[in-house]
Amino acid sequence: MTIGASNTTGYARFLGTCLGALCSIGAWYITGGNAFRLAVVGFVMALGPFYMIIVKGKGPMGRFILLTYNLSVLYAFSYSQIDGSEQDDGGEQLDITKIALHRVISVISGCIWGIIITRGIWPIRARTKLNDTLHLLWFRLGLIWKSDPLNTMATAEASMPVLYMNSHDKNEIERLLSQLENLQVSARSEFELKSPFPDTEYSNIIRQTRGIVSNFHSMNLILVNTPTPSEGQISLLRYTAAVRQQLSERIGHLLAAMASSIVLESSSSDVPTNIKDSRDRLLAQISHYRQGRMASSLTDGEDYVLLSSFVLVTQLLSNEISEIMVELGRIFPVSDDEVSVNADRV
Structure with a gap:
């Protein structure tokens, strides 16, 4: 459990235990x-929780x-059902206040021990774990995109539909995505003197990361609907392989x-995030291919849909990445030393 989750859960457990103890004493x-009255009151009381x-x-x-x-x-x-003689032998009388108080003390002791464990013995910071999860997610997405399945499709040797993400990649990416919001909630409860948690910036980063994953899924759907590429598509993909690979590597x-x-x-x-030059080179090569004699005999309008979708998705990815870079700049601002070093290089 992270430090933030421990703080949040500890507060909820303490407050919930106190409220439950007060309700039990009142009931x-x-x-x-009386058993029947307790059943009715318990039913009504349970509606709130x-x-x-x-x-x-x-x-x-x-x-x-x-x-x-x-x-x-x-x-x-249960204690009230014991015979009076047995209660007298024990020397104790029923007092629900003591019972509830013992419960509150035990929960508080557990919360304090949990704070000691998470802060002193085995600290796990939600901020660090959130950054690590984003790191793994982005790095995995980068490897997937650089693989460029369109090259495999261009060889015309694929025995099954070529996809950007297989089932394992999808499950792993969804697993990492599902952790982000929980870690963000935990990070809000980690109090530090250095700086407050940049909640707005991380919310934007998570939203934009989901946009990147959605674009990956969009490209996957396009490939699913193109199980067997035509001869014209294969010719076009081969013609633009080098420039397309540069654009994929750039993303x-x-x-x-x-x-x-x-x-x-x-x-x-x-780090420059503009892919305009690489994209324009790819569009120019597509235009050059279209004007050639080979295009008129092998390709038709539908053969350009796949590559046009690829160009569109890469532009959307570039936009999302640019926005994330801006948010990262706000979270980790450039220091004066770095500014002076960059100025000296220029």
Whole structure:
């Protein structure tokens, strides 16, 4: 458990336990320990915690309200069923306040011990884990894009549909994506003197990262709908292979630069994110191919859809990457020393 998650959960457990203890004491004195009255009051009381869990999404607090209430009331009711002679022998009388108080003390002790573990013995910072998860996700996306399945399609030797992401890649990417928002929530609760958590910037980064993954899925769908490339498509892909590979490597390089930037906690403002030159060279080569004699005999309008979609998706990826770079620059601003070094180089 991260430090932020420990802070958030510890607060919810403490508050939920206190509320559950108060409810159990009130319910016991209202019902007088009657089983039927306790059942009715317990049903009504449970509506509030269930509303918190299901509607408000405050699972830990709602669960601990119910847990403390049930444990306190059930223990008190069980104790009240003991014969009076047995209670006299033990020398103790029923006091639900003590039962609830013991529960509160035990939970507080557990929360304190959890804070000691997560902060002193085995600290796991949610901010660091969030950065590491983004690093792994971006690096994996960069490798996937640089693989350029269109080259495999151009060889006309693929025995099955060529895709950017197979089922394993999809599952791994979705697993990493699902962790981001939970880690962001935990990071908000990590209090540091250095600087507050840049919640807005990370929200934008996560949203834009989801946009990048959506563009990958879009390209996957296009390839799924093109299981067997035509002779014209193969000819066009071979003709543009070198320039297209440069564009793919450029996108992969930008994703790798983002991954390095966030894991090193440094700005990548000096990395140019514009792919206009590479894109224009590819478009020029497509136009040159279209004007040649070979195009008139091998290709038709539909054969250009795949490569045109590739150009469009790369532009969308470039836009998302540029926005992420801006957010990274806000999170990790360039220091004065780096500015002076860059000025000396110029």
